[in-house]
Amino acid sequence: MSPEAIIERLNAQWEPCSAMLGAHAESWHPERQELVIAFTVDEGFCHSGDVLQGGFSASMLDATMAYVALCIDERIEHIPSLEIKVSFIAPGHPGTLLCTARPVRLGGSIGFLEAELHQNDSLVATASGTYRIVRRKA
Numbered sequence: 001m002s003p004e005a006i007i008e009r010l011n012a013q014w015e016p017c018s019a020m021l022g023a024h025a026e027s028w029h030p031e032r033q034e035l036v037i038a039f040t041v042d043e044g045f046c047h048s049g050d051v052l053q054g055g056f057s058a059s060m061l062d063a064t065m066a067y068v069a070l071c072i073d074e075r076i077e078h079i080p081s082l083e084i085k086v087s088f089i090a091p092g093h094p095g096t097l098l099c100t101a102r103p104v105r106l107g108g109s110i111g112f113l114e115a116e117l118h119q120n121d122s123l124v125a126t127a128s129g130t131y132r133i134v135r136r137k138a
Helices: 003-012 016-020 054-072
Strands: 024-029 034-041 076-078 081-088 095-106 110-119 122-132
Touching: 003 024, 003 054, 016 054, 034 054, 054 076, 054 081, 054 095, 054 110, 054 122
Parallel strands: none
Antiparallel strands: 024 034, 034 095, 081 122, 095 110, 110 122
8 A cells, every 4th residue: 555545544544532632644654664643732631731741642652653553564453552651851732743653573463663752843752662463364
């Protein structure tokens, strides 16, 4: 499937939690196995006035890591998170944040992925995750 077709497919079928965060797939780079998703949030996702709540940042990172695996292997049916480590670098704010994810290694039943979340060219958070890979039966 072409990169454009993958982006179109993602944007046509967001899970409700990703749709709530204003997800929009921006680009898929198969040669680097890298997916970029934009998330657009308002003040309702913030605390202390205009600081993005960390759980929402973690959700953006988690979703992008899972979706990149789905872009790489169309046989993956489910990819539940087993463990995620998030490092918060700087506060996020209402507006658009860009999340970039890539695999570290996708094995037979376990995947290791990583992601970064940026806003206005500033690093907001990073994550690494371990995922269970469930593929469709042939």
